[in-house]
Amino acid sequence: MSEKIKVAVTGAGGRMGREVVKMVLEDASLELVAAVDRSGAGQDAGELAGLKPCGIIAASDLDLALSENKADVLVDFTVPSVVYANTVTAIRHGVRPVVGATGFTPQQIEELDGLCREANIGGLIAPNFSIGAILMMQFAAKAAEYLPHVEIIETHGDQKLDAPSGTAIKTAELIAQGREKIKQGNPDEEEILPGARGGEYDGFRIHSLRLPGVFAQQEVVFGGYGQSLKIRHDSYERAGYMPGVNIGIKKVMDYTGMVYGFEHLM
Amino acid sequence: MSEKIKVAVTGAGGRMGREVVKMVLEDASLELVAAVDRSGAGQDAGELAGLKPCGIIAASDLDLALSENKADVLVDFTVPSVVYANTVTAIRHGVRPVVGATGFTPQQIEELDGLCREANIGGLIAPNFSIGAILMMQFAAKAAEYLPHVEIIETHGDQKLDAPSGTAIKTAELIAQGREKIKQGNPDEEEILPGARGGEYDGFRIHSLRLPGVFAQQEVVFGGYGQSLKIRHDSYERAGYMPGVNIGIKKVMDYTGMVYGFEHLM
Amino acid sequence: MSEKIKVAVTGAGGRMGREVVKMVLEDASLELVAAVDRSGAGQDAGELAGLKPCGIIAASDLDLALSENKADVLVDFTVPSVVYANTVTAIRHGVRPVVGATGFTPQQIEELDGLCREANIGGLIAPNFSIGAILMMQFAAKAAEYLPHVEIIETHGDQKLDAPSGTAIKTAELIAQGREKIKQGNPDEEEILPGARGGEYDGFRIHSLRLPGVFAQQEVVFGGYGQSLKIRHDSYERAGYMPGVNIGIKKVMDYTGMVYGFEHLM
Amino acid sequence: MSEKIKVAVTGAGGRMGREVVKMVLEDASLELVAAVDRSGAGQDAGELAGLKPCGIIAASDLDLALSENKADVLVDFTVPSVVYANTVTAIRHGVRPVVGATGFTPQQIEELDGLCREANIGGLIAPNFSIGAILMMQFAAKAAEYLPHVEIIETHGDQKLDAPSGTAIKTAELIAQGREKIKQGNPDEEEILPGARGGEYDGFRIHSLRLPGVFAQQEVVFGGYGQSLKIRHDSYERAGYMPGVNIGIKKVMDYTGMVYGFEHLM
Structure with a gap:
């Protein structure tokens, strides 16, 4: 990688954007060439990220920023309302x-x-950039082909609104694809406390814990004849996405068309 | 303990009774003096337990067996319908x-x-003789005084009928006694899959997993500011009760009156 | 599978052999046609396995037994000194x-x-028939390609002689194949208690715990930027091998040549 | 607690000091009255902590700061060289x-x-303010009285210099006090990889893992007849100490003399 990859970042002052800026500035093979942030416009992107100034001043308009600065890749972790237009x-x-x-x-x-192919460039959209979480999901899907008795336990911070988490549901979908269709448990089982057996998904159960101090954790438990297999992923902080984003920036240079899901790059 | 404690066993041919017979025969400070088993009457108690003959022939009637053999302690793991009368x-x-x-x-x-006190002897009735399980419950109750955000996860074999388990409910009762009364989780949280958040007990949640290959497991998880504390007990087999029964046999010699709950001997 | 697969078992009175007999008798698609056991010769193979008589009397000589009974598959879990000759x-x-x-x-x-190919039949030799353990090893090897910081923790019964276990070393070999060669930890780290950092294998560490009550457990822990991934297999009893042996019996009917390692059938 | 407790903080611009300032400012029953920080002197303590200004300007000298501002409690997380003099x-x-x-x-x-008693005030010195970690140590010590087969596994960040951690050694000391003195494991056991069985402490073993992404974790595992008991504490960030410091500030108002160890306040 003799030449640096030129990276632009949107939402550069937001929680994820600041992590992206940090990661780009720390990787000698990447070069930050533009930053966009509505509320932080006019400030140095390094300072927005809590670092020392880096010389890139945040702009307020993406279109203009990309016109004025030649970029290879745009990293965008902004909100649903603008992300499609930005892409x-x-x-x-x-x-x-x-x-x-x-x-x-x-x-x-x-x-x-279609737009990527016309422009002869690659693109990547991923709900999850955590390498560990993606491996957990892949392993769970594979194990379910052999060990169809499975339960998912996920734990998130206690202010999370929805249960189960998006990752748990995505994992359940992947498990269901290769798993023998059985309805687990005793057909006559009785819940003394309603909900004790968790939420049912295609014959198996998902359990959602909500505790302060936790960022994101998930364990997939398989039970078989005289054995159990557990696959567990603990995520401690938002920054855990960055190694995946870093790989994404580098891989997107090498293919054409839009890839959906980071797992397709693994 | 210069003299051996003389032990009688009911249900000597049953699943727990056989373990009790084995344990008594293996402890040089205990002596098996009588065994009762309706369907195994006439057979050697050692053979009923899958060992070589021990010379104690199983009787069919407890009253008669205790008249003919001087015993210090009776160990009884029989069914609810006869256990009171046996006691x-x-x-x-x-x-x-x-x-x-x-x-x-x-x-x-x-x-x-009252009967024990009249007879000037001790007695012990315990739903649970597992030292590890009792420690787990005691620790969970203590931790809840400091860390009120808690969830219980219990796993049993997949043919178990009731959820949550008796141990989980007992643990929840003990936790509730010292825990600050708070209703955990986001007040606006929404279950996309009904039951995902588990069964509620006094403001906290219990989750029941049912998987083949598992005998009995429970984990109590506490979440606090930047930390989590987990207390986990895994029981692999029925024989896990025997060290507790052994301690019970020895301790019951030293007090008067009926003790309910093995934890009071710890 | 319209016709039953005819199975012969050696060491039918040994610890593993008895489990094999049980498994064969319980699977309607398999038929026990011969059993060999030196010390149990003359006894019914069902009774040797602790079941009711099945009509197959254990022989003392494998060659003779296979001459007298047409078998499709021989299951052999005997000792190293005879297993090659039996095969x-x-x-x-x-x-x-x-x-x-x-x-x-x-x-x-x-x-x-070579002998299998001449005879135009299949064969299977496997150090490990536990599906869960094999999945654990495969997943660990795959994860190490992305997350090179790894440690292995294995727990076995406290009377085990060697440390680390064979499974841990096999896992380490598989991990080492795809893992970026790095020496983990602080180059200046100091062991206050010698051995605290475990045994080193190719730059990463293996830790062996020995505790009573445990049959066989292994956890492979990967640490990455803001996250950790854990793959854990708990084996509760010898019988955990049987689902794998059952699959082996059925798959060996369909190929030619000797396969070494159950993972090649998955 | 009708009147606010007046709190002074040393090292207010350091990693722990900033967390203390934050915690004090967020608790309505506490009042920040003084802050000391050599390199941050002259700056607002709230700003040093990454918050908005709070009106307390950091001083450079503790003696002077305490002369000018009436404080009830001093919180000091500074370095060994000055902490005694500060106290x-x-x-x-x-x-x-x-x-x-x-x-x-x-x-x-x-x-x-002695100085505290002369002044008729309380004081608290604690190596560890983490409530969860202290509970873990207390529970481990108690469990070891009943289940003497134990191993400690601790995991810290991969740049930590010493192994085992101070917490692991402290836990081992507490366990050793009440545990039956046995040397665990098979007397003839053999380490194929030197160090695999961990570091020995009084007949039991400690295992130290070092992985990136981990702050501080410890699990104490007990093995018994047919069961295991695990006590695990995961610390995700420095801020996990603050609930303990908060309790310390409030409890120190109610007694006389110097208490060493936060556990004595629990």
Whole structure:
């Protein structure tokens, strides 16, 4: 990688954006060339990230920023309302989008794939950039082919609104694909406390714990004849996504079309 | 302990009774003096337990067996329908009952305590003889005084009928006694899958997993500011009760009255 | 599978052999046709396994037993001193060997592969028939490609002689193949208690715990930026091998040549 | 607690000091009255902590700061070289010291206890303010009285210099006090990889893992007849000490003399 990859970052003053800026500044093979942040416009992107100034002043408009600075990749972790438009803007500028978001429809992804192919560039949209979490999901799906008795336990901070978590549901979907369809447990089992047996998904159960001090944890437990297999992922902080984003930035340079899901790059 | 403690065993051919016979025969400070088993009557108690003959032939009637053999302690793990009568019979013979059972009413225990005191002997009734499980419950109760955010996860074999387990409910009762009364979780939280958040007990949650290959497991998880504390007990087999029964046999020699709960001997 | 697979078992009165007999008798698609056991010769194989009589009387000589009874598969979990000869005998009779053993040399396996191919039958030799343990090893090897910081913790019964366990060393070998070669930990780290940091294998560490009440457990822990991934296998009893042996018996019918390692059938 | 407790903080610009300032400012029953920080002198203590200004300007000298501002409690998490002098200074001003430090000698603690008693105030020195970690140690010590087969596994960040951790050694000391003296494991056991069985402490073993992404974790595992008991504490961040410091500030108001060890307040 003789030449540095030129990276632009949106939401550079937000929680994820600041981590992205930090990660880009710390990797000698990457170069920060533009930063966009509505409320932080005019400030130095390094300072927005809690570091010393880096010389890149945050702009307020992505289109303008990409016109004025030649970028190879745009990293975008902004909110659902603007992320689609940002992705289109990037592709129009020939800039490869690396996007962390969950709300895209299959139709939108197909459209963006078409735009990427026209522009002859790659793109990446991923709901999850955590390498460990993706491995956990892949392993769980594989194990379920052999050990169909399975339960999922996920733990998140106690102010989370929805249960189960998106990762737990995604894991359950992957497990269900290869698992022999059985309804686990005793057919006559009785819940003395309603809900004790968890939420049912396709014949197996998901349990959601909510405790202060926890960022994100998930354990998938398989039970077999005289044995159990457990696959557990603990995420301690938002920064755990950055190694995945870093790999995404580098891999997106090497293919054409829009990839949905970081697991397809592994 | 210069003299051996003389032990009688009921249900000597049953699953727990056989373990008791084995344990008594293996401890040089104990002596098996009588065994009772309706369907195994006439057979050697050692052979019923899968060992070589020990010279004690199983009788069919407890009253008769205790008349013919001087015993210090009766160990009884029989079924609810006969255990109360067996306990009374033992006390009437001046034999200290060590009983594994859950179904006694407070009134029955009080009556048995009176009978023990009249006979000037000790007695022990315990739903749980597992030292590790009792420590888990004691520790969980203590931790809840300092860390009120708690969830219980219990796992049992997949043919178990009731959820949560008796141990989980007992643990929850003990936790509730010293825990600050708070309703955990986000007040606006939403279960996408009904039951995902588990069964509620006094503001905290219990989750029941049912998997083949598991005998009995429980984990109590506490979440605090930047930390979590977990107390976990795994029981691999019925024989895990025997060290507790052994301690019970020895301790019941030293006090008067009926003790309910093995934890009071720890 | 319209016709039953005819199974012969050696060491039918030994610890593993009895489990094999039980498993064969319980599977309607398998038929026990011969049993060999030196010390149990003349007894019914069902009774040797602690079940009711099954009509197959244990023989003392494998060669004779296979001459008198047409078998499809021989399951052999006997001791290193006889297992090679047994395997050759089976192949000479056109009987597919399914062997649980660790001591074969690469040369022996190659020879047996040749014999199988000449006889146009399949064979299977596996040090480990536990599906969960094999999945654990495969997942650990895969994860190490992405998360090179890894430690292995294995726990076995407290009377085990060697540390680390064979499974831990096998896991370490598989991890080392795809893992970036780094020496983990602080180069200046100091052991206040010698051995605290465990045994080193190719730059990472293995820790062996020995505790009563445990059969076999292993956890592989990966640490990354803000996250950790754990893969854990708990084996509760010898019987945990049987689902793997059962699969082995069925799969060995469908290929030619000797397969070494159950993982190649998954 | 009708009146606020007046709190002074040393090292207010350091890693722990900033957390203390934050905690004090967020608790309505506490009032920050003074802050000391050599390199941050002249700056607002709230700003040093990354919050908005709170009106307390950091001073450079503790003696002067305590002369000018009436404080009830001094919280000191500074370095070994100054912490003893700071503690003496506080007591001389009639200010109760709450100190996080490990290096005090028994003689120093006795002297400080004498000074506290002369001044008729309380004081607290604690190597560990983590409530969860202290509960873990207390539970481990108690469990070891009943289950003498035990191993400790501790995990810290991969740049830590010493192994085992101070917490692991402290836990081992507490376990050793009540545990039956046995040397665990098979007397003939053999380490194929030197160090695999961990570091020995009084007949049991300690295992130290070092992985990136981990702050501080410890698990104490007990093995018994057919069961295991695990007590695990995971610390995610430095801020995990603050609930303990908060309790310390409030409890130190109610007694006289120097207490060494937060566990004595639980």
